[in-house]
Amino acid sequence: MHSMVFMQFKKFVIKEFGHGPWIKISQETGFDNLHSSIGQTYPDGDFFRLFSKTVEKLGLEKEVALEKFGTSITPFLLQFYEPPTSWGLFDFLEVVETEIHKAVRHTTPYADPAQLIVKRLDKTRIEIFYDSPRGIPWFGLGIIKGLIDHFDDQEARVDLKHLGGLNYLYTISK
Numbered sequence: 001m002h003s004m005v006f007m008q009f010k011k012f013v014i015k016e017f018g019h020g021p022w023i024k025i026s027q028e029t030g031f032d033n034l035h036s037s038i039g040q041t042y043p044d045g046d047f048f049r050l051f052s053k054t055v056e057k058l059g060l061e062k063e064v065a066l067e068k069f070g071t072s073i074t075p076f077l078l079q080f081y082e083p084p085t086s087w088g089l090f091d092f093l094e095v096v097e098t099e100i101h102k103a104v105r106h107t108t109p110y111a112d113p114a115q116l117i118v119k120r121l122d123k124t125r126i127e128i129f130y131d132s133p134r135g136i137p138w139f140g141l142g143i144i145k146g147l148i149d150h151f152d153d154q155e156a157r158v159d160l161k162h163l164g165g166l167n168y169l170y171t172i173s174k
């Protein structure tokens with residue numbers, strides 16, 4: 001997992017729950033000296049160890065915590081791909097896989113964002129298929145909600161459906 005995801009997770013925990021809990025969690029998991037640089041990754045298992053300790057210590061539901069983290073990280077992610085001002089939510093979602101996640105894989109060879117298949121069905125509906133061995137679609141759900149806020153698209157709704165195994169489907173509709 002990209003080191004910036006770790007750094008943003010640290011910021012998220014401190015902002016939502018304070019420095020005290022973060023210090024305890026990071027010391028117990030050995031992440032009290034986190035640092036991030038461009039192109040740097042940590043093993044996925046490290047992220048899940050840190051995340052599991054956090055939800056356990058703070059008594060959070062895994063899915064809810066991932067979704068909130070996704071929403072909180074969205075303004076940061078948008079710095080890497082600033083959409084043209086004429087774009088709406090759907091224009092942006094359409095290029096998430098082909099331009100954004102693809103660029104992440106290119107610049108950070110060991111980072112591997114979820115494989116997404118985006119289908120614009122019509123003017124009012126877009127579907128995104130999620131397939132990743134990490135099985136954390138709730139993180140993406142949070143990002144989509146963060147993007148809805150960013151584009152101030154008050155009519156947009158997102159629904160997440162489990163298709164079986166590690167396959168999930170987001171439907172964004174207006």
Ligand code: HEM
Pocket residue numbers: 001002003005077078080081093096100101104110111112113114115116128130132133134135136137138139140141143144147170
């Ligand atoms: C602002 C645009 C976005 C950027 C810059 C971005 C970038 C990234 C990066 C850097 C990671 C970490 C990958 C790694 O370390 O291996 C990631 C993971 C992920 N992204 Fe995106 N992303 C964006 C939008 C989205 C959207 C709209 C979705 C909606 C489904 C999404 C779904 C995910 C998921 C679910 C993961 C977790 C990894 C996994 O499940 O395998 N991302 N993204």
